[in-house]
Amino acid sequence: MTSCAFMPPAHPFDDDKLKEECGVYGVLGPKDAANFVALGLHALQHRGQEAGGIVSHDPKQGFNSVRRFGYVRDNFTRASLMETLPGPVAIGHVRYSTAGKKGAAIRDVQPFFGEFSLGGAAIAHNGNITNALELRHDLIERGSIFQSGSDTECIIHLMAKSMAKTIPDRMEDALRRVEGAFSIVAMTRTKLIGVRDPLGVRPLVLGEIGAGEGWALSSETCGLDIIGAKFVREIEPGEMVVISDEGVESRRPFRPRSPKFCIFEHVYFSRPDSILGGRSVYETRRQIGVELAREVPVEADIVCPVPDSGTPAAIGFAHESGIPYGMGIIRNQYMGRTFIEPTEQIRNMGVRLKLNVNRTLIEGKRVVLVDDSVVRGTTSRKIKEMILDAGAKEVHFRIASPPTAWPCFYGVDTPERSKLLAATMNEEEMRTFLGVDSLKFVSLDGLYRAVGEAARNAANPQYCDACFSGEYPVAPSDMIARGFQLKAAE
Amino acid sequence: MTSCAFMPPAHPFDDDKLKEECGVYGVLGPKDAANFVALGLHALQHRGQEAGGIVSHDPKQGFNSVRRFGYVRDNFTRASLMETLPGPVAIGHVRYSTAGKKGAAIRDVQPFFGEFSLGGAAIAHNGNITNALELRHDLIERGSIFQSGSDTECIIHLMAKSMAKTIPDRMEDALRRVEGAFSIVAMTRTKLIGVRDPLGVRPLVLGEIGAGEGWALSSETCGLDIIGAKFVREIEPGEMVVISDEGVESRRPFRPRSPKFCIFEHVYFSRPDSILGGRSVYETRRQIGVELAREVPVEADIVCPVPDSGTPAAIGFAHESGIPYGMGIIRNQYMGRTFIEPTEQIRNMGVRLKLNVNRTLIEGKRVVLVDDSVVRGTTSRKIKEMILDAGAKEVHFRIASPPTAWPCFYGVDTPERSKLLAATMNEEEMRTFLGVDSLKFVSLDGLYRAVGEAARNAANPQYCDACFSGEYPVAPSDMIARGFQLKAAE
């Protein structure tokens, strides 16, 4: 989830601007469910690195919760901590966030918990509620007291106010009032619940532990692999599954819509060893490289990935073009992802701290650099300088996604539109800005081909590709209320 | 405040049994109000040592909050922390509590904050709501989500649900539904609010900072002295004051009742340098010692206080009796008050760690020991043994309060009735249990004389003396619902 970054700081103690992509996970069955959840979250750490939380329920000890800033491996490995989370049902959450008063924002770390008259429930959310501002105002008007700045908290309050007789029913009630993107993992004392919004923007998969010994819900299949769970199927867009000792019940609480899975999950967010929509993420990315080599070829001596996200596409590009593949840029393993660093200044520092050039390989060569995307362009400029300093004769950028020209409002931290390079420059202007010999992006159609479509269906795209196209499948109401300009109808 | 210790653990993450006496403080006027609040809370630390919190509001930076376990002096002295609490209005709270998962209970540390449709408000509470269980059930039924196990949180939710148009009006609405004892300090963006329940069980005083430069509300006058504020008056039972830049507005939201100020504040809770009801606490305690010397005199060689709470009465007893005064028991300054230690075992250890005998002074003497009260009696036994081991010829206990035979439900941590020594033994049985040569308590009438009355008005006592008399001025509804037996009508 992302909280409403465009809202006035929702809670007076919270000056965090919450903008994140998240990972969610849940397990029902094994008596130490939280241990499985911790491993699952570790596998999903790439989806959110700032904080993580786990809630579990044990018939004797009731609900327990641990929420912490930092990595899963640091917060949830110690035996003593795991003892605090007993019981056969547990859910967890990892999240991105940006700088700010960390101490003040632990209240924003999920899962959230609510005690209702019919028992407690915990909820973990990946996505973003686009009418959260409106919902929050309405709820406060009706006497709800918010504890966090998170949009997810709206769901808890809507459930508290529902008159329905079971928690899954209350969740249905609540989610029918919610607009936007959400993949949710929730739990009651005895049930594990998974939901995807009608468009299915964010991923969520179901796994089986052992031979029916338990069930797992995970943002990605790599979260099943780590615990040795068997991949069963994806939760479908608009589906709610209610899992208990008696098995998996499937519900359809929403009016059916044409699905719009986030295509950027294929491009960057998901782990290369995950399977999305039946397709290997690694293979898709490799195939984007193949498309690039076909669409925008170039004569060169070596193909180098911008590590690590450009690697599969670079392998594909090298293979298709016949140009040798090499590691021209070496990543310092002791850094995080550039994506999460908040300020322009640190972002610049980050590149210097994070990447080094493999001079011997580059010197005197015509170099193709393959990257997954260009957002602000600042990193790309630094890399280009590094490559030229090392004595490259030519530098050609090949980007494994179309130009990123529009912000995402469905659970991704993107800069405001004016800071997106592709929102203000055309391809040639970008090339000049970056100072490279050539700069080419894969086409939208090429990207659709790589994910297995013949081409993009212009009238009704098969995926959410709003970040490239500006065509938002759900109107971002709160943002529009705050002045965001949609793309003019053409 | 005390949360409802008799409730089922209200919040599933909270296994704290909250039982405390508290201190509240608020300041409006000086631009660094929170600094004044920190000093005030430091002066009130004897009213609650486990945790403390401060909320402030600044026109630019909005509401800020810091809540911590530990002493005020450790949490609120560092410049960096004070920078986080800017602005000209601030309130604070210190509280007792008992053992348990401390990490889980920071949510129970006050002040509490609520964001309403008409702006935010923070509240700090000293006392106990006797119908909190009933209120909480009703509020949850109506969709409120509780974050703590504290009874005080009911007030916030009642305010959130009120339809009144201002925060003071909402607070009136809320408090009219509340039963029990409360002295409250609250704040909005521009106002400082003080309230005492109609019986005025807990203290609350108003002070003036400089010549009209600001106002302070404090549980006791010692909280005004520390910041050099001038004592103006007590907030009256049943009064609400709403303080703003325009001055102090007085309201009377409740039906008038005959006041019942807690007589134990005179006996033990308040600091000896405070003024309660126009009377010096030190002088009252000294006078109880005089009454004791008159009511239950004894031939002896030396009068020793049980430090530190028995000291003023011992001085009074020595003066009235003509027996020399001496420090027969020396307190280790590096401990806290026995009162806060939760388990029997640590209580026993505590005495050994905390007190030592001044052997030379005691040896061969007939010793009068003056203490403020006897609760379980375990400490008194240890002290007696220590005195006899040091070679005293005789040991005579003189207690500066009547036998404590009933629990308090108005904001004081007392053991359940069966653990109160005086609930199960008469005076002679207690003397035998303690193993002393004599044991005598001041009479209820003697205590009333020491606080300036001619005697106790048996039909309608001038104070709340339920812990001695079992006559509860407010029916403890939640407790009765859970099986507590009131004193049989005689």
Next chain:
Amino acid sequence: MTSCAFMPPAHPFDDDKLKEECGVYGVLGPKDAANFVALGLHALQHRGQEAGGIVSHDPKQGFNSVRRFGYVRDNFTRASLMETLPGPVAIGHVRYSTAGKKGAAIRDVQPFFGEFSLGGAAIAHNGNITNALELRHDLIERGSIFQSGSDTECIIHLMAKSMAKTIPDRMEDALRRVEGAFSIVAMTRTKLIGVRDPLGVRPLVLGEIGAGEGWALSSETCGLDIIGAKFVREIEPGEMVVISDEGVESRRPFRPRSPKFCIFEHVYFSRPDSILGGRSVYETRRQIGVELAREVPVEADIVCPVPDSGTPAAIGFAHESGIPYGMGIIRNQYMGRTFIEPTEQIRNMGVRLKLNVNRTLIEGKRVVLVDDSVVRGTTSRKIKEMILDAGAKEVHFRIASPPTAWPCFYGVDTPERSKLLAATMNEEEMRTFLGVDSLKFVSLDGLYRAVGEAARNAANPQYCDACFSGEYPVAPSDMIARGFQLKAAE
């Protein structure tokens, strides 16, 4: 011990100015000796509040050490920590210190440990080595590497360089080269060692645990009382005791000298429940008050102690004079001792935070204030103002020691001479400076009478009273080398 505050910062990483009075403790016998040491150090906490350490030895686990900033009760109570210090022999140390980079100075926290060719030894030191600078220079010249800025470390290096065949013999070797004041508790794998310098400036007592089950060494007898150990005797000036399973061996390594026990231990340092030289500290202080009432009487309405150190003398003064005793000043229990606060500014703040006046008792009265000593005079001025503000008619200071006019170089933190009020003013000037109606000190002879002498032996004082007289029983060599001016011979 105090490290050589007048030395160039001995170790480059250490900018601490170490100036402290310390407490030392040791136990041999019980299988959990460190638990006893922790309790003993807690009882000695008044001798040093900044840091504490314990070393223990267990036949299987060898030597273990824990050294921490903060109170004993906070650092050594948790079971887990005590598990780290197993074994039947242990020593400990508490120390004062002043502000500075605390992180850097853990190296200065005792006990110190050295691994010698004949086994390991740990040492804890109360006092100050007056030729430490010279010793350190010599040792460094000979290849020793110092780890701390502490004078005590010299002893360890002298022992390492000794050719003697046992650790006690090496300690004798080392201490014969050392000048100054020292009470030392040390340990080897199987032995507990206690030493006092030939003058016996600092205290050290021997206790027996159970019926020969173990032995304890403690700076004061209050450290024996807390663990229920029986006081056996004082270690004598110039004596070394070597305690093992076979009992207590007494040695006399030094040339005999006339003892000079620190008279200020009676005045202020020791706890009132300790016994020094066979005399109750409380009783001595009470007797100083009696001497004051005889030497410098005054007509007044009430006698008030400056709490807590002035209390016994005030009781004595009141008793002797017949003027009623009362608590005119109330101390906030949640502060430490004024003595340890480093800067003038915080010292001033300290008074305001720490003491409040009991207005009702003082108003319209002629007040005698009894304090133990006057050092800089700043606190006394604040107290006087507080008393006058409360409406006292007259203020008379009576000081339970002679004017403090000279710094101590034997293990006490004193300001440099120019900052001592009595070094630059006579009594009338001090009275004017303090702004009181009268200011009188007990005479040196009066003080000697209170400790049981007929009078001070002017030619050869029975105690070290250098802080009052300027007559230093051991020449402070390092200080003289750095320009300190001894009192001119008269």
Next chain:
Amino acid sequence: MTSCAFMPPAHPFDDDKLKEECGVYGVLGPKDAANFVALGLHALQHRGQEAGGIVSHDPKQGFNSVRRFGYVRDNFTRASLMETLPGPVAIGHVRYSTAGKKGAAIRDVQPFFGEFSLGGAAIAHNGNITNALELRHDLIERGSIFQSGSDTECIIHLMAKSMAKTIPDRMEDALRRVEGAFSIVAMTRTKLIGVRDPLGVRPLVLGEIGAGEGWALSSETCGLDIIGAKFVREIEPGEMVVISDEGVESRRPFRPRSPKFCIFEHVYFSRPDSILGGRSVYETRRQIGVELAREVPVEADIVCPVPDSGTPAAIGFAHESGIPYGMGIIRNQYMGRTFIEPTEQIRNMGVRLKLNVNRTLIEGKRVVLVDDSVVRGTTSRKIKEMILDAGAKEVHFRIASPPTAWPCFYGVDTPERSKLLAATMNEEEMRTFLGVDSLKFVSLDGLYRAVGEAARNAANPQYCDACFSGEYPVAPSDMIARGFQLKAAE
């Protein structure tokens, strides 16, 4: 450095078994030298991840030191910390270590510091002193007191005991008594010193900051790149450089010997973007892959690296063999290196947590897995299982180094010989143990070819290859004294 893991725990408070490869760094010139050192250490983090330290010297503030457990990026980024390390000369150290009482072992974190009569010096060491046990015993006998369990501390004590007149001269004195492998960076108030042992086992390079504005010493060239320093040259085996404002003085304190640079630095330790002996590490590793493809080819469908250390060799193998290259194993970026995990159990867990298979790529394929080395073999078995579970038809291991059959005593953490797979099994036994279709290692000659030699000089190898050959260029005296069996002469 590694401390003497085979010694009895040298210091009684230290139960760490220190076994590590380290990184060293130093800067002279820029006024904030420590900032440069922190960046340099960050680039060298792969050489030691458990702890790091920096010492700096400033003319006004003297020597300062910060030593911490954890990553450089966490300990040395905050401005406040950097303020504690001012001045134009600084050195630093990162180190590996194993489990144990971390709190107790901060004393083992380098740089070490010693205050000598002619001023202070700090020292950071990469390597291992093979006669440390003997030196330590001798030094203790002569009165030295050791503070750590580290072999490096011997050097400091030898320097303290030297009679030479300058610190560089004392270091020469000390190092002439030392046997083993060492690359040292040291500093005095005004000088930066670099030394390599006569064999030059560990790397050390010199860089220039700006145009003569300063100098840097670094274990690897990647440490120069990160700060933009120009690579000048390697410090030569047996050379000492003394760098001051006046430039770089070169000394030759040792008898010349035939160099034996650690060949495993090429295989695994160094970063692929570093230059060792004029050769790109990446290129050498790629070339080992080429040699492997020539020496032990195999028919297969895909070549996959074991990430990340097998990647360059896999690229070389794929290129030479013409078999497509792909990422069959995906590494979780949020783990460290397998190499550092101490227990068998965690090692097994580590693989599961750390690596996942890219099923789609592997299924039905004949897979070549390229890894840098096999130590215990446990990880390799897990990987093989993972690959077979994913449906691979065949699994062929190709190892980019010869069988590791002997422990290293020159600064590398290796298991004892009996735990090295290749010490107890021949190639076919290993293949069976791992359960793979084929297992082949590059030959020693092949490895020598990859580093640019025609072949290994059997009589006098050009590198230290003891871990493969059992031919130790420096006799490991301490180890032999403790029973280690050298390879029988053939």
